[in-house]
Amino acid sequence: MTAAASIWLVGCGNMGGAMLRRWIASGTAPSSITVIDPYAPKVPRGVRLVAEVPEGAPDVLVLAIKPQQLGSLPRLKAKLLVSILAGVEEATLAARFDADAVVRAMPNLPVDIAKGVVALHTESSDADARAVAHGLMAPLGLVEWIEREDQFHVVTALSGSGPGFIYRLIEALADAGTALGLPADQAQRFAIATVEGAAALAEKSDASPATLADRVASPGGTTRAGLNVLDHDNALKRLIHETLDAAAKRSAELAEAARG
Known part of the structure; x- marks a missing residue:
């Protein structure tokens, strides 16, 4: 320091x-x-x-x-x-x-x-x-x-609040794994390790996350079947955009309150 x-x-x-x-x-x-x-x-x-x-x-x-x-x-x-x-x-x-x-x-x-x-x-x-x-x-x-200072609203939504959103994703992955037959504690361990490993690989790779996703997904394979659900009508992207937009708007409201 x-x-x-x-x-x-x-x-x-x-x-x-x-x-x-x-x-x-x-x-x-x-x-x-x-x-x-x-x-x-x-x-x-x-x-x-x-x-x-x-x-x-x-x-x-x-x-x-x-x-x-x-x-x-x-x-x-x-x-x-x-x-x-x-x-x-x-x-x-x-x-x-x-x-x-x-x-x-x-x-x-x-x-x-x-x-x-x-x-x-x-x-x-x-x-x-x-x-x-x-x-x-x-x-x-x-x-x-x-x-620009007004970009803090986006930063707050993306990285400030982001861990909370990622924890919800981990929870959803684990819940789905449990619903499909895995013991709950094992599904949670698998979900956490999967997110950790995928993030670490994305950090070290020169490829974009979109490219990495396509590399995992063989034509006609299991990953592609799942991605087809997430990609249909941009379902996942729209959900995340709405999530960050709500958080960013709340940040702007807090700024307005503090200004007053």
């Missing part, structure tokens, strides 16, 4: 805790991190845990609370503010806090095993701030900058 003398992490729930564990595992000194959370979560040894905002100002202030909790915070100061609050725009954060630079980030839950996706955006031209933000997120998985 690009060095930061001090980091304050406001909120240490599922996502905040996952990021914290990865920072420590990647070599960040625990003594450089202060967690501010009134619910006294378990934190790694050496990390300072406080219930209320202490005096002073950190180099990096990371907001990992729920968007509706934003109003309960005082006007904090920091050189760099990094926010993972869904729907809360940079202009809102800049008006609410005293920070030299504001960076929005959208991580997803697999950051806990360094397999996350993190989208970043800032209007700041400060190269150092961008480098620190990128370095902070690098241990969490794939990190990429997006061009």
